Amino acid sequence: MKRYLPFVIVGAVALITVGSGVALYRAKRTPPPAPKKNSMATVAEGNQGLHARGNAKATVTLEEFGDFQCPPCATMAGMLKGIEEKYGARLRLLFHHFPLAIHVHAREAALASEAAYLQGRFWEMHDLLYQEQLIWTKAPDVPALFNSYAARIGLDVERFKKDMQSPEAKGRVAADQKRGTARGVTSTPTIFINDVVVPATSLNPTDLHAAIDAALKEKTAP
Amino acid sequence: MKNKKERSGGAARARAGVVLYSVAALFAAAGLADATYLTVIALTGETVACGGSAACHEVLGSSYARVAGIPVAVFGVAGYFSAFSCAVFAAFNYARAQKLFAVAVSALFAATLWFLYVPWQSLRALSLRKLLPL
Numbered sequence: 001m002k003r004y005l006p007f008v009i010v011g012a013v014a015l016i017t018v019g020s021g022v023a024l025y026r027a028k029r030t031p032p033p034a035p036k037k038n039s040m041a042t043v044a045e046g047n048q049g050l051h052a053r054g055n056a057k058a059t060v061t062l063e064e065f066g067d068f069q070c071p072p073c074a075t076m077a078g079m080l081k082g083i084e085e086k087y088g089a090r091l092r093l094l095f096h097h098f099p100l101a102i103h104v105h106a107r108e109a110a111l112a113s114e115a116a117y118l119q120g121r122f123w124e125m126h127d128l129l130y131q132e133q134l135i136w137t138k139a140p141d142v143p144a145l146f147n148s149y150a151a152r153i154g155l156d157v158e159r160f161k162k163d164m165q166s167p168e169a170k171g172r173v174a175a176d177q178k179r180g181t182a183r184g185v186t187s188t189p190t191i192f193i194n195d196v197v198v199p200a201t202s203l204n205p206t207d208l209h210a211a212i213d214a215a216l217k218e219k220t221a222p
Numbered sequence: 223m224k225n226k227k228e229r230s231g232g233a234a235r236a237r238a239g240v241v242l243y244s245v246a247a248l249f250a251a252a253g254l255a256d257a258t259y260l261t262v263i264a265l266t267g268e269t270v271a272c273g274g275s276a277a278c279h280e281v282l283g284s285s286y287a288r289v290a291g292i293p294v295a296v297f298g299v300a301g302y303f304s305a306f307s308c309a310v311f312a313a314f315n316y317a318r319a320q321k322l323f324a325v326a327v328s329a330l331f332a333a334t335l336w337f338l339y340v341p342w343q344s345l346r347a348l349s350l351r352k353l354l355p356l
Contacts, residue, residue: 006314010307013251016260018304024262036297 049172051095051122053083058092059219060194065096065180067162067188068110068129069103069137072203076189077130079205090216095126097176099186105142108164110173112146115163116155117172124153194213194219236315243313246323250306253330257298258318264293301330 031092066073084093097113099106107125109129114159115164116125128149136145150160163169180190184197191208194215202211264287287294305326311319 002314004317006310009310013254014303017299019260020255021262022260025265143289145330 008155033215034057047094049117051117051126052092053095053123054091054092055089059090060087060215061092061094062098062191063094063192063195063213064186065098065176065183065185065190067097067099067103067106068113068126068133069106070100071133071189074130074133076191076203077127077206082205083208087212087216091212096180097173098180098185098190099173100188105137107173108142108146109136110176111164111169112149112160114169114172115160115166116150118163118166118169119155121153121155125149128153161201239315240313243320243323244311246327247306247309247313250302250309254299254302254306254341257295258300260295261293261299297333301326301333305330 004022032115060082062083064076064102067072079196080211084091097110099110113122113129115124116122122133132145132149136149143161147157147161150157184191186198189203190200191203193211196215197209202208289297305323308319308323308326312323
């Protein structure tokens, strides 16, 4: 029996290593996208897909023109999460790209989110880019990090790399920028609530809540 | 009399060897667990392992982090598993395992020196880039 004991120990450790590795891999890997209704979709409006989150028939639509490399936009992303939770089905959030030229990786990040959109995971990439902003903005190899983010949210990485360079992704980012410029956007984040721009000085939770409440009141008033 | 002393000395050495190889096997098992975790992190593309450290990302994102597209942690798993297996067999007095264990430990030691050099080199490059923005 003693003769076989080292084989048993080594075999058991090999099995434990492989088993725990596979279990950990499954736990860490984000599940593939499930079809969703309304809650986190990119909706077709006219011929252009807009990135919308929340109830399509919500009373209030909050639009953000954002830049993934802008620090206040990352703060705003956290703030908007709280606002979405508070207002629930009464609020719909729209996101438009407005990458500023001063941010060297902002356009690349916008393209990454569009490449994620082409696989149905725009919002997951949007959230991750803001969450990890401090990291990728300082990284020397930003595309490699974006690829790792794509893998993390369960995208087909090879397709993601191609989509990032696709005319479709570039066209969508450019269209958003054009839309922003036409609406007078010059800085990020710029927020519109039911098509009314929120002054930059009011981009704080208190004033945003007040603006949303006012928009709700206005819409629900007889 | 002398024979008895030699026999007891040999038994003590054998016991010490068993203890030594058992301890080595435990360390190798810990290394194996760590390398397995790092492999999973590399394969899932997770970044939280760095705890938000840009310097850590500098190293993980460098060309040294993969060899022929394979995360270096995979080689760590192979190395630690080899060391563990050899230590276990050596503890059971398999003569060839003792030699192979020495080879495995030497390879792991060389790899450790290499991985101490890599972050230093990467961070030095990062510092130079910061000092000399081009």
